[in-house]
Amino acid sequence: MxxxxxxxxxxxxxxxxxxxxxxxxPGEIHAIMGPNGAGKSTLGYTLGGRPGYEVTGGSxxxxxxxxxxxxxxxRAAAGLFLGFQYPVEIPxxxxxxxxxxxxxxxxxxxxxxxxxxxxFLKLAKEKAGLLRMDMDxxxxxxxxxxxxxxxxxAEMVQMGILNPKLAILDETDSGLDxxxxxxxxxxxxxxxxxxxxxxxxxxxxxxxxxYVKPDFVHVLAAGRIVKSGGPDLALRLxxxxxxxxxxxxx
Amino acid sequence: MNxxxxxxxxxxEDFRYADIAALETVWPIVTEEIAVADGxxxxxxxxxxxxxxxxxxxxxxxxxxAKFDLRVLTAGPAYGRIAVDVRLAxxxxxxxxxxxxxTAEETLEIVTEVTHAGLxxxxxxxxxxxxAGKSVGTYLGRIAVERGADGTDAEQSVRxxxxxxxxxxxxxxxxxxxxxxxxxxxxxxVGELDAQGLFYLMSRGLTPPQAKRLMLQAFIAEAFTGAAxxxxxxxxxxxxxxxxL
Numbered sequence: 001m002x003x004x005x006x007x008x009x010x011x012x013x014x015x016x017x018x019x020x021x022x023x024x025x026p027g028e029i030h031a032i033m034g035p036n037g038a039g040k041s042t043l044g045y046t047l048g049g050r051p052g053y054e055v056t057g058g059s060x061x062x063x064x065x066x067x068x069x070x071x072x073x074x075r076a077a078a079g080l081f082l083g084f085q086y087p088v089e090i091p092x093x094x095x096x097x098x099x100x101x102x103x104x105x106x107x108x109x110x111x112x113x114x115x116x117x118x119x120f121l122k123l124a125k126e127k128a129g130l131l132r133m134d135m136d137x138x139x140x141x142x143x144x145x146x147x148x149x150x151x152x153x154a155e156m157v158q159m160g161i162l163n164p165k166l167a168i169l170d171e172t173d174s175g176l177d178x179x180x181x182x183x184x185x186x187x188x189x190x191x192x193x194x195x196x197x198x199x200x201x202x203x204x205x206x207x208x209x210x211y212v213k214p215d216f217v218h219v220l221a222a223g224r225i226v227k228s229g230g231p232d233l234a235l236r237l238x239x240x241x242x243x244x245x246x247x248x249x250x
Numbered sequence: 251m252n253x254x255x256x257x258x259x260x261x262x263e264d265f266r267y268a269d270i271a272a273l274e275t276v277w278p279i280v281t282e283e284i285a286v287a288d289g290x291x292x293x294x295x296x297x298x299x300x301x302x303x304x305x306x307x308x309x310x311x312x313x314x315x316a317k318f319d320l321r322v323l324t325a326g327p328a329y330g331r332i333a334v335d336v337r338l339a340x341x342x343x344x345x346x347x348x349x350x351x352x353t354a355e356e357t358l359e360i361v362t363e364v365t366h367a368g369l370x371x372x373x374x375x376x377x378x379x380x381x382a383g384k385s386v387g388t389y390l391g392r393i394a395v396e397r398g399a400d401g402t403d404a405e406q407s408v409r410x411x412x413x414x415x416x417x418x419x420x421x422x423x424x425x426x427x428x429x430x431x432x433x434x435x436x437x438x439x440v441g442e443l444d445a446q447g448l449f450y451l452m453s454r455g456l457t458p459p460q461a462k463r464l465m466l467q468a469f470i471a472e473a474f475t476g477a478a479x480x481x482x483x484x485x486x487x488x489x490x491x492x493x494x495l
Contacts, residue, residue: 071452073452073453073455076454084450088444088447099454101456101460101464102451102454105457106455109455158454
């Protein structure tokens with residue numbers, strides 16, 4: 001589904017990703033862990049197509065398309081979802097209005113019929129329910145006045161509504177209390193655990209992986225994947241720290 | 251009816267016109283006078299979406315405790331000028347919510363003079379300007395508080411959004427206060443669309459024009475909040491934004 005080969009990217013002319021390769025097949029959940037400054041968020045933003053993240057080498061194939069050739073909205077329509085570490089507040093725009101337009105823009109990009117207001121609300125209600133979020137919250141302006149945990153749950157509701165093939169979730173667990181962590185974890189499983197879908201979790205900590213069991217764990221350090229393994233690698237990192245594992249790999 | 255015959259010149263001490271050449275084509279301007287009796291309420295909605303030059307001058311006199319709600323949308327004219335003079339007696343209340351949307355070489359301006367002549371009158375002005383291309387958008391807002399008009403509460407909130415760096419926004423709030431107990435707040439900002447917000451919206455599948463339009467819709471919404479014709483004003487503004495983007 002996603003094949004990243006030797007990806008190199010700069011931010012403000014500084015090389016951050018220095019030859020990253022990763023293949024994700026349908027049905028798989030991958031976790032990327034790594035110390036601060038390793039390039040984890042840069043990987044997410046580069047795959048999402050954020051302006052300012054300049055690809056200087058390598059390739060990314062997403063479901064048969066050259067991902068790097070696509071604009072951010074085209075990547076979304078192709079089935080990519082980027083969960084933000086810091087979801088952006090947009091005063092004056094309600095979630096419901098924004099998400100309905102977004103869902104229909106994606107459908108249009110794929111040549112599908114738009115959802116009616118009723119159909120959309122039904123879908124939104126169902127997905128909000130998965131994340132135990134009240135529909136009233138989705139009538140409010142996008143992320144404005146939401147707590148850290150509410151913002152992350154709202155990201156997962158968006159993911160549910162937009163129904164992507166691949167979700168890249170950038171530190172979805174940061175800012176969550178124990179209950180919200182469990183709710184988000186269950187939400188990710190309910191929405192994305194499917195034979196034709198895949199998830200790339202970007203995280204510092206093992207704790208989210210207690211709820212969303214990864215098939216593969218990778219360690220990112222200094223812009224490269226230095227070690228890959230199964231779920232036990234995350235536990236080892238938690239015990240021994242990044243430094244030991246990174247040094248051993250070097 | 252009150253007609254000023256001489257075209258103003260830039261030498262005037264009180265020069266408040268952006269485009270003299272365009273002004274000439276619509277001169278003289280007939281002042282539209284509105285008087286609201288003590289305790290009465292009235293409102294006016296101005297929607298200028300034609301493409302020709304338009305200049306209007308509205309003079310509103312509010313009696314004691316009278317209320318007036320004025321909403322303005324200028325979106326389309328090559329030259330569009332809305333000048334409003336308001337005089338408030340004791341306890342009167344004036345609201346202006348205005349949006350002007352321009353592109354290409356268009357010049358739009360809103361010029362107000364709000365005079366608090368009696369005790370405890372309140373005024374609130376919200377002006378939102380969206381400028382693309384080489385357009386110019388201007389707001390000149392004078393608030394005069396006369397001697398003895400204590401308890402005045404006058405607010406101005408003025409914001410302009412430049413979609414391209416070739417556009418020009420002017421904003422000049424002026425306060426002339428001759429009373430002691432006065433609250434006069436004015437905020438004024440010129441900015442560009444938040445790149446982070448745009449990327450967030452696009453990452454969810456909105457095309458770049460859709461994402462911009464949604465953010466601009468939110469930007470101008472405050473000008474129309476609570477208006478009787480809120481939906482109509484919003485729809486007309488959205489149509490123009492879609493054409494501009």
